[in-house]
Amino acid sequence: MPLWQGLSRAVELLITFDSEVIGIAERSLAISITSTLIAAAICIPAACMIHFGRMPGKRWLIALIQTFYSVPTVLVGLLVFLLFSRAGPLGSLRLMFTPELMVVGQAVLISPILLGLVISALAGTDRRLEQTAVSLGASHAQSAILVMKEARYAVLRAMTMAFGRAISVLGLELMVGGNIRGYTRTLTTAISLETAKGDVELSIALGIILLLIALIVNIVMNRFQQVRVEASS
Numbered sequence: 001m002p003l004w005q006g007l008s009r010a011v012e013l014l015i016t017f018d019s020e021v022i023g024i025a026e027r028s029l030a031i032s033i034t035s036t037l038i039a040a041a042i043c044i045p046a047a048c049m050i051h052f053g054r055m056p057g058k059r060w061l062i063a064l065i066q067t068f069y070s071v072p073t074v075l076v077g078l079l080v081f082l083l084f085s086r087a088g089p090l091g092s093l094r095l096m097f098t099p100e101l102m103v104v105g106q107a108v109l110i111s112p113i114l115l116g117l118v119i120s121a122l123a124g125t126d127r128r129l130e131q132t133a134v135s136l137g138a139s140h141a142q143s144a145i146l147v148m149k150e151a152r153y154a155v156l157r158a159m160t161m162a163f164g165r166a167i168s169v170l171g172l173e174l175m176v177g178g179n180i181r182g183y184t185r186t187l188t189t190a191i192s193l194e195t196a197k198g199d200v201e202l203s204i205a206l207g208i209i210l211l212l213i214a215l216i217v218n219i220v221m222n223r224f225q226q227v228r229v230e231a232s233s
Contacts, residue, residue: 006204013205020182025209028186031099032167035106039114040159042107047118052144062119068112077175080105084176097178102186105172110162117161121154122147153225160221164214187213 013021050061084090084101095101125147133143148155170188177184179193187210194203 005201007208009201010205010208014209021206021209023182024185024187024190024206025213027099027184028167028188028210029213031102031186032106032163035103035166036110036114036159036163038103039107039111039162043111043115044118044155047115047122048144048148050115051119051122052140052147062116065112065116065119069116071109071112072171073109073169074171074175076109077105077172080108080172080176096176097180097184099177099184102173102177102184105176106166106169109169109172110165113165114158114162117158118151118155121151121158124154125150156221156225160218163217167210167214 050058055061080101081096082088084093084095084104086096095104129150130143130147133146138146168188170192173179173184173186173189174192177186177189179185179189185193187206191203191206191210194200194206
């Protein structure tokens, strides 16, 4: 049965520390973690500005952000490709088919998700917290920091979901990374390649490894949140 054969092969690849598979997994992790951190560095402050700011059309802006949750990865890949191709406005940077451009593409893809979820996390806090802080003499910046601290676990969950979206992307990575062996090949692009070649067992094995990585990241994040909650209680 292909599924069980793929499972046994996945165990074999992990136990023997197959150099190529480990390299692909490490590359996938590095690209996705980097893109998540970059997106977080941009989206968390932006979410605070949107949530705490008083601007016309805020609800429409949030609705627009949420609309981009399900944007097709190939559409983002096409946009990044057109910007960074030789004929594009940023073609002089020569980033096409590099891990760096894959990071940029993933960051663009997950930014609406992260931005929207962080806004929801801030909106989900008790409004009386901010009102009480202001009434006690706290500045708007201090009350915003207090609310952000209250929502920190929801923000971490948002980052985890954004990471999951990043590491599972395929179309974008193929378009801007090129699936170059030893350079831009990731778990998802390797799965696509091996399936096209007819090596279903290896494809299943790589899929299981990808699933294990996502599972481990979620377990670590949940455990971290649990420890922090226990420490603060």
